[in-house]
Amino acid sequence: MESLSLESIREIADRAEKNVKIPAYPRTVLNIMNAIRYAEDIFWISRYSREPFNLVVEIVKILKEEGYVSYDDGKIRLTERGEKILADTGYEAKIVECDKCRGRRVPLDIISWDVIKDFIEIQKNRPQPIQEYDQGYVTPETTLARVAYMYYRGDLKGKDIIMLGDDDLVSIAIGLTHYARRIAVIDIDTRLTDFISKVSDEYGLNIEILAMDLRKPIPSEIEKKFDVFQTDPLETVPGFRAFVGRGIATLRGERCAGYFYLTLIDSSIDKWRDIQNILVHEFKVVITEIIPDFSEYINWGYF
Amino acid sequence: MESLSLESIREIADRAEKNVKIPAYPRTVLNIMNAIRYAEDIFWISRYSREPFNLVVEIVKILKEEGYVSYDDGKIRLTERGEKILADTGYEAKIVECDKCRGRRVPLDIISWDVIKDFIEIQKNRPQPIQEYDQGYVTPETTLARVAYMYYRGDLKGKDIIMLGDDDLVSIAIGLTHYARRIAVIDIDTRLTDFISKVSDEYGLNIEILAMDLRKPIPSEIEKKFDVFQTDPLETVPGFRAFVGRGIATLRGERCAGYFYLTLIDSSIDKWRDIQNILVHEFKVVITEIIPDFSEYINWGYF
Numbered sequence A, B: 001m002e003s004l005s006l007e008s009i010r011e012i013a014d015r016a017e018k019n020v021k022i023p024a025y026p027r028t029v030l031n032i033m034n035a036i037r038y039a040e041d042i043f044w045i046s047r048y049s050r051e052p053f054n055l056v057v058e059i060v061k062i063l064k065e066e067g068y069v070s071y072d073d074g075k076i077r078l079t080e081r082g083e084k085i086l087a088d089t090g091y092e093a094k095i096v097e098c099d100k101c102r103g104r105r106v107p108l109d110i111i112s113w114d115v116i117k118d119f120i121e122i123q124k125n126r127p128q129p130i131q132e133y134d135q136g137y138v139t140p141e142t143t144l145a146r147v148a149y150m151y152y153r154g155d156l157k158g159k160d161i162i163m164l165g166d167d168d169l170v171s172i173a174i175g176l177t178h179y180a181r182r183i184a185v186i187d188i189d190t191r192l193t194d195f196i197s198k199v200s201d202e203y204g205l206n207i208e209i210l211a212m213d214l215r216k217p218i219p220s221e222i223e224k225k226f227d228v229f230q231t232d233p234l235e236t237v238p239g240f241r242a243f244v245g246r247g248i249a250t251l252r253g254e255r256c257a258g259y260f261y262l263t264l265i266d267s268s269i270d271k272w273r274d275i276q277n278i279l280v281h282e283f284k285v286v287i288t289e290i291i292p293d294f295s296e297y298i299n300w301g302y303f
Helices: A004-020 A026-036 A042-049 A053-065 A080-089 A113-123 A140-152 A170-177 A190-203 A237-249 A269-282 B004-020 B026-036 B042-049 B053-065 B080-089 B113-123 B140-152 B170-177 B190-203 B237-249 B269-282
Strands: A069-072 A075-078 A160-164 A182-186 A207-209 A228-231 A257-260 B069-072 B075-078 B160-164 B182-186 B207-209 B228-231 B257-260
Touching: A004 A026, A004 A053, A004 A080, A026 A042, A026 A053, A026 A075, A026 A080, A042 A053, A053 A069, A075 A080, A113 A140, A113 A170, A113 A190, A140 A170, A140 A257, A160 A170, A160 A237, A170 A182, A170 A190, A170 A207, A190 A207, A228 A237, A237 A257, A237 A269, A269 B269, B004 B026, B004 B053, B004 B080, B026 B042, B026 B053, B026 B075, B026 B080, B042 B053, B053 B069, B075 B080, B113 B140, B113 B170, B113 B190, B140 B170, B140 B257, B160 B170, B160 B237, B170 B182, B170 B190, B170 B207, B190 B207, B228 B237, B237 B257, B237 B269
Parallel strands: A160 A182, A160 A228, A182 A207, A228 A257, B160 B182, B160 B228, B182 B207, B228 B257
Antiparallel strands: A069 A075, B069 B075
């Protein structure tokens, strides 16, 4: 028999699911309440809970109505009643990551400090994102960590690398290492590709800008020409299939690699399952690692 | 056009594939040569290269025949010729993990030092493995790191947890935290379950030993009764399907979790793909994280 506390929590999940049409379980509510132990801001609560943003907003709203949560000066906190019901269920996720690598497994400084310093300076002048194109970019530390991870994994040095979209300026960070054999970038935003071109000329990075429309099939000049691709795909199932499918089409063959970034903020874990089915069953690739919470976006906390 | 160096490397891959009937690519040989930069012992070379053990043995043998590798006092090293051919290809994987969390993302000490100290003491008296049952067990640090990760992920506190096989004494480490609501263990080796029982009595851990044969279907008394399962499955496709499939059958339903451990030493990345297809397409679960090199086995380096 369920405890009264768990029953109340199940009711909240059911109400939220009805309102926003995203699957919600008691565990969803517990994840969100637990996340409020670690963050006061709705974006970070969404990240820590690993639940989709819209569902988090709805559940926090219901938790407030039920007196489990308070908003003060824009800060979300558990009330005494909230603390009590959460303790009653015995639930806790201890959200503490390694403070050295920030849970990314690989130390940033396997790439040289000169690269790190130059990249931090260069990216300060980046064109600011246009809302229509994207939902913001990652912190410079995240971009550098992505490049460090590629180096760790043998997907940087001596490799031909293509970026399908490059809001995050990964091409520049790769270029600064001078480790890649070839770097190519496709992006729809010419302000971005102009910026990358200018930096490439100035620092001698040899980055090629390819003028192509990613909505069309991959042209033969880039088909099977690369060892590694990177993309931050649209987080819809068709968007994912288009970006990552085209990425795979650029690869030479076996033992090549793709890096892409998904959140649990835009995508529910259920959507991840659909995406994994596409990867494993349809594209017939293998997933070698999934590192949660690798990326941090610059606009978090500014909404 | 391929360089001469890459051509020689491709020949080595082809020869090895013919001899041991495991898919081998130029990248395979490069991964192994790169790993020799970081380790002198065949087990660690296999781990660092992420290539299957039998293939690594074969390729190292060929590399020696070709004068790219030397054995001295049982230590494997690149010769000058080996260094040169590897440098020629421009390949490098910088195998350096975070020295704080050892690439495991989560600090060990989110579980208390008392638990860590007690577990280290207790496991010293464990029954030694029988070759017929298993291929050795993990370091005590690995067992504790698994429990820390469960805690981080919300799969420890207040949870009903079942171990399908427990060579690694995870049940004892979980018990010492006193965080789980229920802990059950199924294992064929009565020396192991007797040891776990004795420790459980002595420390008041409430671990249940279930006498069941995992080769038969899951009995109704444990079907859909748990929130979390753990298993270190046999690394064959049928072995994986049996262990993890039975694990999933013990879970209550949505948003429950399974933890299992695969190597790239026993399983090639191709076998991983088959296994992921079973998980995602057949079992219809989602993979939330894959943390490479999480586990270290106690017998490594003693062969």
